[in-house]
Amino acid sequence: MQLSQLIIPAAGDKLYFFGSIEFNFFYVDLAGVSLDTDAVIDKSKWIDLTEVKPKPDILAGQPLLDKANENLILFDHADGGVDAYTFHITLNVWETKPFKVNKVSIGIGVWVSDEKTGISYLFDEIYKDMTIFDSINLTLTKSVSTAKNLFVKGFVMDNFVQVLLNGQILFIGGGFRSIKYSMNNILMYDTLTDTWQMMNATGETPEGRLGHTAVSTSDGRIIVFGGISNSVPASPQLSILDTSKIPYEWSTPTVENPFGSFTFSGHVAVMVKDYMIIAFGINTTETIPSLIDNKNIYKLDTRDPLKYKWSFLSGIDDISNFSNSSLNIYKPTNSTPIQASVDSALRLGTPKQYRSKIKENKNTNQRNISSNENTYLEGISLDTDELVKQSKWIDLKNIKPKPDNLGFRNPIPSGNKIMFLDELAGNFSVNVFDTTLKKWEINQYVNNVQPMISFFQSTNWISDEKTGKSYLTPTFLDEKVLIFDTINMVLNISASVPKIFSDKYSSKGFLNSYNKYVQVLIPNGQILFIGGMINNINLPMDSLLVYDTINDIWQILNTTGKAPEARIDHTAVSTSDGRVIVFGGVSKQSTPALPHLSILNISKTPYEWLTPIVENPIGAFSGHTSVMVNNYMISAFGKNESNKDPLIKSFSEDFYKLNVSDPLKYKWSLLAKYNYRDNSPKTTQTAFAGNNSFSPSETEVSAVANSSFNENVSSTRLQNNKESSSSKET
Incomplete structure (x- = not known):
């Protein structure tokens, strides 16, 4: 129009x-x-x-x-x-x-x-x-x-x-x-x-x-x-x-x-x-x-x-x-x-509320890295202190042909492919980016087993690499889980809803919406929901909502140990040996939740919280993104909440890695800086001050594995009407 x-x-x-x-x-x-x-x-x-x-x-x-x-x-x-x-x-x-x-x-x-x-x-x-x-x-x-x-x-x-x-x-x-x-x-x-x-x-x-x-x-x-x-x-x-x-x-x-x-x-x-x-x-x-x-x-x-x-x-x-x-x-x-x-x-792009973009501020040199850019790790050993050069940041946004607009921006990982679901009048398709060929496949047919007019995508997809199935969990507690079989291109929904969680809080007068949690898939097929809020009140971390993807069952699990402080804007990833690593977040605006790093031991029953020893702490982050790569948790972007100096930028444009190979001691180091161009070998510092290079965290860099960060959209539902282009942009 x-x-x-x-x-x-x-x-x-x-x-x-x-x-x-x-x-x-x-x-x-x-x-x-x-x-x-x-x-x-x-x-x-x-x-x-x-x-x-x-x-x-x-x-x-x-x-x-x-x-x-x-x-x-x-x-x-x-x-x-x-x-x-x-x-x-x-x-x-x-x-x-x-x-x-x-x-x-x-x-x-x-x-x-x-x-x-x-x-x-x-x-x-x-x-x-x-x-x-x-x-x-x-x-x-x-x-x-x-x-x-x-x-x-x-x-x-x-x-x-x-x-x-x-x-x-x-x-x-x-x-x-x-x-x-x-x-x-x-x-x-x-x-x-x-x-x-x-x-x-x-x-x-x-x-x-x-x-x-x-x-x-x-x-x-x-x-x-x-x-x-x-x-x-x-x-x-x-x-x-x-x-x-x-x-x-x-x-x-x-x-x-x-x-x-x-x-x-x-x-x-x-x-x-x-x-x-x-x-x-x-x-x-x-x-x-x-x-x-x-x-x-x-x-x-x-x-x-x-x-x-x-x-x-x-x-x-x-x-x-x-x-x-x-x-x-x-x-x-x-x-x-x-x-x-x-x-x-929109410069033929996508609405501001859905897309991330490269933006520079000439006065502060602040920069966002687009979700269409990829950090290339080939030839890089995470076990060394080598920094990833800026030449390894590969821009993918100009690869054409590509979708004119991605209807739902949250990616769905599937092997060497990243998928983006789209829908019009109950007909679903998927746009697929092949990370090996660096090529788009546009509007691939999806078989919708249980016809739906549309769906509400406020959370991130979480994927099971073993089965090829991805799950979109609800924000509203009367909604079902959307299940996408990325191998057979079949879309389905769960039979159950998290009524058990809704019942627990309805007696306290809360709304039945749950948001700003993180979710993590653990090896037994359970999706754990950690932290977050209901009706703008943070939920305690000692009681977790759990969805069993194998049996389509919801339950509440009580944990032991010293539970970390309730929080939002954090991340969680899981390791192969039965640990869930929770990092960052705030208990309230600009107030870091403590401790910054916590471990949930899921090899024990009931699950147990631990506070590990951390070397080279990088500060308290919120709104960042995290993913597991071998024995390292990689975290990127977000806001350094430890930074209180107004003259120092507090939004990160860097990548950090956390060595998790020792379950009792965890070590942070710098992995990549956007402005790092030096061709000579570099090593990371042994300690990090609170004045690292940062920029506004508008990016949607997705940890396309077992971590997601959910936006607070409980007041918004996707309707069958036109998307507004008021952010036109952009």
Whole structure:
């Protein structure tokens, strides 16, 4: 769904750009320019309107053009109705006093306008009615019908483009998370009869895609351009839908292109007479390692329906030339106005709440390491003091093809593969990254034994390497365990729920949600739940919730020994000889839980807590991640809670290893520093102060073995509605 747009009034002498993610508003003056020539529009014709004052305090949503072609109109909800603000495109002035429109809820999206009737339409999602605005009578209404009966329950329609032609609005392409919709299936809304239908097109069907555009010509052609599929350019980049035929027919035209690689996504497009004009967006190919912002405007000659020709129309040489000066100075924006859709706003990535990213702060040199980066340990002996060089940190995020968006970010380990489950309307698939081949397998089929509309993934998967089964344990204590057989690609759910735990605390008035615990799978097939909280109250560590994966049974086990202090934001891993190592965490905000390192001896019955001797302690960490590698627990990132000096960074960008070979004495040492580049042999220090190199722990580096750290999401449930892109990002 586009969140920016180009608008061309009937006179055709101004090309308006409006971006809603950041308020970017300007026009390109086309007066005296003939599109039939090779004339290039000078950047002095880019007239900034962003700082035209006075202007309304609140400008949100997308504008529409009234039937008289005199005003751009934007809506804002207000008490007792909807406020409509207008911008006069001849005078270039705002009417700061809005006119009132009847109170009707308006969704998120781009208006599609019928120039003949002066009526505009806004579509949000298939379960809601269409919003309709009459620019002549200044009334907002809602359609009677919806499109929900054309789709299975739980279906989510997103990232589509829409185009109006002969009273029909066509919704083309799009997708949800890593799943793309077929371009054969075209949803259509009849504006005259208020009815919906699905058209099955024929011909050379283009590949499903996100981040594309569609415009219509006067002779019944719909031109679809650009977009990506699995993070590479969708093929073909230019397709034609002939609506003069029934059913509609796709074709791939001949294209003349003098620019070489010309693949775009997240751009905006509009028809001006016989030319499709596109602007901004991202020029992305399979070969370049990063996304390139397009600062130019191009035109496509569509006069010959069999052959289309691209040419350059206008562009910005240096975006820094544009200052915060007056209207008379050409200043389109302070940053390239490229956000044309949800995905372009995210730079074709994933929502902020689900993804980790590389982020640098120039003032502090703080850095996050993406979960798409891998630390390469080949040739490294953990038994020595050798540090892993930065050259061993291998960036995987630009390996393409790759999923456009990972629906659920928590990884599922399976041998040499890492899997990410996805779901749409009860149909499950999995995206698989092969760590040996360093290659993605996208949208592999998963057999869902017990049909579910969707599931709530707030915790991390925990995997049994012996059986190939992975378990997603619940946060809400009335929910079942999701069981994924990674060998046979079968998804199932448990018969039991942790009612025994819910019953224990319900008498004390607690909510039946359990979060911020850690879970660890031990050799007998039990998953232990350690620490965490119910209703924001930390649970004691001497009583553990246990799930028996073999018998599908829940129980509560009481431990012996001196139990460590209750905590959250800690980790736990298990060793092959029957120890569970619990490290870090806080008892309350910024207060380290004691002791920092504890051992649960599971070779005894009942299980027994011990406090070991620790050499070279590294401090108290929280929000980190841990995993067992041979005789070492490796911990990374997180926050050093022992660090109280405000001038010293307290968020770690380093890897540490804990030698656990001696069950009575444990020794910490440094394994890797992100900024370590020295080619000469290095050894770790024998002691660690509290001022190690740290950075914010936004990463989702997953210990894809027997450890997980669960976020506090008890107040959130995954619904069958669209994911918000408000973190757009990113």
